[in-house]
Amino acid sequence: xxxxxxxxxxxxxxxxxxxxxxxxxxxxxxxxxxxxxxxxxxxxxxxxxxxxxxxxxxxxx
Numbered sequence: 622x623x624x625x626x627x628x629x630x631x632x633x634x635x636x637x638x639x640x641x642x643x644x645x646x647x648x649x650x651x652x653x654x655x656x657x658x659x660x661x662x663x664x665x666x667x668x669x670x671x672x673x674x675x676x677x678x679x680x681x682x
Contacts, residue, residue: 637672640665641679649680 624630639658647653655665669676676682 633672636668637674640668640672640674644674644676644679645681649676649682651676 622630622635640654643654643658644651647657651662651665655662658665660668668674
């Protein structure tokens with residue numbers, strides 16, 4: 622939750638890490654990822670685009 626200087630990380634960075642973790646954990650099954658994160662699939666895909674996260678890269682594919 623903190624950066625290398627001990628400061629609280631930006632919410633956007635934490636969100637990106639949570640999404641990457643969930644995509645990897647559920648092996649790219651986006652319906653499951655969205656359900657576990659408590660958001661809709663369209664919201665998940667929008668956030669992936671906004672955060673410039675590749676599903677294949679995050680899922681380790």
